[in-house]
Amino acid sequence: MDDGEGTLSIALFSGTDDKLNAATLLVVGAAALGRKVDILLQYWALDAFRAGNLTKDHGLAPEAGPDGAVAVRRLLASGGGQHWSTVLDQAKQLGEVHVHACSLSMDLLGLDRSDLDPLVDDVEGVTAFMLAADGQLVFI
Amino acid sequence: MTEIATDQVIDARGMACPGPLMSLIGAIRQSQVGTVIEVWSSDQGSATDIPAWVAKAHHDLIEVVEEDGFTRFRVRKAR
Numbered sequence: 001m002d003d004g005e006g007t008l009s010i011a012l013f014s015g016t017d018d019k020l021n022a023a024t025l026l027v028v029g030a031a032a033l034g035r036k037v038d039i040l041l042q043y044w045a046l047d048a049f050r051a052g053n054l055t056k057d058h059g060l061a062p063e064a065g066p067d068g069a070v071a072v073r074r075l076l077a078s079g080g081g082q083h084w085s086t087v088l089d090q091a092k093q094l095g096e097v098h099v100h101a102c103s104l105s106m107d108l109l110g111l112d113r114s115d116l117d118p119l120v121d122d123v124e125g126v127t128a129f130m131l132a133a134d135g136q137l138v139f140i
Numbered sequence: 141m142t143e144i145a146t147d148q149v150i151d152a153r154g155m156a157c158p159g160p161l162m163s164l165i166g167a168i169r170q171s172q173v174g175t176v177i178e179v180w181s182s183d184q185g186s187a188t189d190i191p192a193w194v195a196k197a198h199h200d201l202i203e204v205v206e207e208d209g210f211t212r213f214r215v216r217k218a219r
Contacts, residue, residue: 028158029189032165033196080183081156090162 006135007036014140015044017058018072021084023140028087031095040129041120042102045140047109049101051117054085088119100124144202146178146214147171153210157185161193168199168217175217176202182210190215 008030012023023039030037041049048058060069075081082090091097101116101123113123150167152160160181167177179190187204190213194201202214 025158028162032158032161032193075156078154078156080154080159082159087158087162094162094165 005035007038007133008135009038009040009129009133009137011040011042011129011137011139012045013042014061015046015048015058016061017084018060018064018068019140020045020048020058021081021087024084024087024091026138027097028091028094031091031097034095035135036096037091037098038129038132039097039099040102040124040126041099042105043108046101046105046111049099049117049120050109050111050115054117054119055083085117085119092119098122100129102126102129144176144214144216147175148177150177150179153180153182155181155183157183158189159183160186161189164190164213164215165193168197168215171217173217173219177215177217179213179215180207180210181213186211186213 008026010023010027012020014020027037027039048054060072064072099120101120103123103125106123148167148171150163152163155163160179160183164177164179171177179186181190191201191204194215199218200216202216205212
């Protein structure tokens with residue numbers, strides 16, 4: 001199924017639920033089409049992936065504003081949407097999706113490997129991430 | 141033309157993107173080659189995403205039927 005379009009590399013920096021949701025939709029779409037996906041969790045995205053933290057309320061990006069917040073709450077209340085962590089889990093079962101924790105961000109937040117959710121595969125430096133980035137790089 | 145029978149129906153109405161497509165992919169993976177699966181979706185994204193995935197994965201899109209408030213996609217697992 002892989003037509004050799006290269007890896008989709010996502011530097012995931014933001015830790016708000018809307019951005020995490022938008023990112024995981026890209027991930028699952030790429031995985032469904034057989035593309036390899038590499039995610040590097042940095043800063044506030046990494047904080048969202050701490051064990052026991054996934055499904056907490058991570059708020060919304062500032063640009064959401066009050067009207068945007070209402071729209072997101074309405075979508076969640078409809079029950080039709082799945083939590084982004086569930087979508088990411090599906091993507092990992094579907095294809096070759098790897099989630100790496102940025103080593104510098106680990107230091108910044110004072111985290112150890114055991115502090116992270118099992119959805120995170122390993123801890124990696126930016127060089128290893130960039131070496132594997134043979135396709136597009138997306139920053140969210 | 142002989143009517144093609146549906147083997148399995150997935151009612152994914154009310155699921156948001158990418159739920160219906162994920163349900164289809166899961167069902168295709170668990171079925172035998174030749175199985176005809178029908179997905180019902182009220183998600184607008186399915187109109188583009190399901191045909192795109194079926195083509196990319198080299199299965200057969202038998203038909204797309206617009207109903208009242210949802211769409212039926214009939215797919216045959218081809219490999």
